Amino acid sequence: MKASDIMTTGVVSTNPECPLSEVLQVMLDRRISGLPVIDKSGKLVGVITEGDCLRRVETGTEIKRPLWRELFTGPEKLAQEYIHAHGRKVSEVMTADPITVTEDTDVSEIIHLMEKSRIKRLPIMRGDVVVGIVSRANVIRALAGLLRGAKVNETDTEIRNNIVAEFGKLPWAANELVDVRVKDGVVDLWGSFTAFRQDEAAVVAAENVAGVKDVRSHLSWIDPMSGLMIYSPDEKTPLAAVRAQV
Structure with missing residues (x-):
């Protein structure tokens, strides 16, 4: 079974400059938990998901460390965490350089990547163009269909x-x-x-x-x-x- 057999087409996407509030509303309205981020040239530059929005200052869930631990955390990492927790644009919160696969990628490889990288969805590429998304839900739906299966008349x-x-x-x-x-x-x-x-x-x-x-x-x-x-x-x-x- 290939990615093309189970992927969702007609992908809803966003752009790096889109306000975070608008993207969250799209997720709620469409009942989706993540979507690809595509720049003006049509290039995939990231993915934004519910997980990217969990550590936020508005909800008091930003990463907090004791002062002594901050002393051992590099300033670059601290700055990145600040941007992630306070950013108002998609580009500031998204996961950049996402893992992608093609339409011909075997589902077993997709599952391996999901487990290895602890991700829930993969953009499906045809060259430089996003043509679909495979999520855990797609895999589960495919499994359900296989388990139902066709009736077999074996002796x-x-x-x-x-x-x-x-x-x-x-x-x-x-x-x-x-x-x-x-x-x-x-x-x-x-x-x-x-x-x-x-x-x-x-x-x-x-x-x-x-x-x-x-x-x-x-x-x-x-x-x-x-x-x-x-x-x-x-x-x-x-x-x-x-x-x-x-």
Whole structure:
């Protein structure tokens, strides 16, 4: 999946000289949490977001340090923080030189950049032109669509074979003894694991196989230190709860 598959087009933007009060009103009216900043030449010069407006003198939330700490903070940083907290124009508050991606960037790379840089949106570029925005909301909407998915008409035998094949690909499950039984799309897992949460991971792996309607776990967990087999006799108590009682 590419950025072009999930991005928002028709991007609302602002310019560096725009008063901060106007931009905040646009955010409120359009129900958006950030927008790109584009100069007169059409060049992307920054992004302004809700996060850029949190540390403000008007709300008493500007960065405050004890005097002794200010002595160890460079004057350039102090000046920048002052501008950020008191600035009235977009250029004084925005995040400059934003990270950008192209329409062909894979969604996995977009998520990696969001996590690594702790940002919530990325401008999508076509050359020097902003053609879209991908936000966390775009990613979540795409995920929701994928999870709903299309109905799959797999036979029980095909479902079982696919689950077994999936277990065979997973390093934590490939060598375990798990019996998979499928009836009308409902999967029953029997067997045992020797590492914490392997049983839960096995259920998740089975749930993600096409055609599976439900997964019922009858898996037990063998404590590798004591050799004690821990399980839920009534098959209703989660194994995690049973472990907590041991």
